[in-house]
Amino acid sequence: MICHMPHLLAGDQPELDPLERQVVAVFVDGVKVLGLPRSIGEIYGLLFISQTPLSLDDLVRLLHISKGSASQGLRMLKSLGAVREAEGGAERRTYYEPAIELKRLVGGFIREQVRPHLDSGKSKISRLAENAQEIDDSKRREFLGERIGRLETWMSSSGKVLPLLQKILGQ
Amino acid sequence: MICHMPHLLAGDQPELDPLERQVVAVFVDGVKVLGLPRSIGEIYGLLFISQTPLSLDDLVRLLHISKGSASQGLRMLKSLGAVREAEGGAERRTYYEPAIELKRLVGGFIREQVRPHLDSGKSKISRLAENAQEIDDSKRREFLGERIGRLETWMSSSGKVLPLLQKILGQ
């Protein structure tokens, strides 16, 4: 049973129209600021402006990117919670749609991209603090303690600001 | 008159000790998260842990980076407000010291790296919104209006969150 409803953007249209291109460009720039690769922005941007969910093949065809890129890009977007599989496709292939709540996007980015670095940073700094205790020269040790203490304060501030960020951006 | 007080880290010490290396590594990781080049982290990290201001040549010697890198790195750090020229050097060469108030660092980063992108994003989206008005298909136009409106909300949220961020991180 192969009844595919015409997926507008998906099924037929072989190229993006200028407006769609513009939207994709905005997202490409957007993700660059966040340090994510171009293809992530292209994929999310296209999903964002599509009225229907799109399949991996749609993305390959419309964005002129390789299957590999599309696959990896979708994986990352899924892990960020920025994209989900559309429900109810009776078809074999899976269709994707964007998550469009800012709260969700920010949350995913923080969880996947920020927290891990923050945590590894914190543990490195703890080790640092221990090692600084061992320094013989007491003047130097005092100075190091002061600076490393400041680092710890920074980390703690950053940690506290994240939930706040999420709260504020969730409206 | 060439009376140079021995600049501890600066004058003599030919290599970083393990602790200094560790601190530098922390900052290298830190700036990578922010999408800044490694050398920026090395330079700032070394200044951060040095008890005395350091000159460009000190940085070259201690970090084993080229003069070009050090020069460009210092330029960027100055533009970010993360580093300033130390006062009172009667010497010809200029010495640098780090700004260590988180407020200042965050402020500089936002001003130099975030705001410009945010602003260019906003103007791109305005153009987008105009173009979307021109679309003939009214159903499509409506959808585009909704999505682009959401984009505008995102932008506005981001704009509002920045000053807040600065306030919170300023203690």
Place this chain on the structure above:
DNA sequence: CACTCTGTTCAAAAAAGTTTGAACAACCGC
């Protein structure tokens, strides 16, 4: 002015990061 010292510039080299595409795995229907 000639010389030295400090720092900047920028084209080319190196490094880092991204994308590609062919091979492969997994699944489905027949």
Place this chain on the structure above:
DNA sequence: GCGGTTGTTCAAACTTTTTTGAACAGAGTG
């Protein structure tokens, strides 16, 4: 199980970014 379809993997190609270093500019000194 076979043939077709969908999606993943990963080494190699490609792109972008960063670093290097040699040439140069400027400023101080004698």
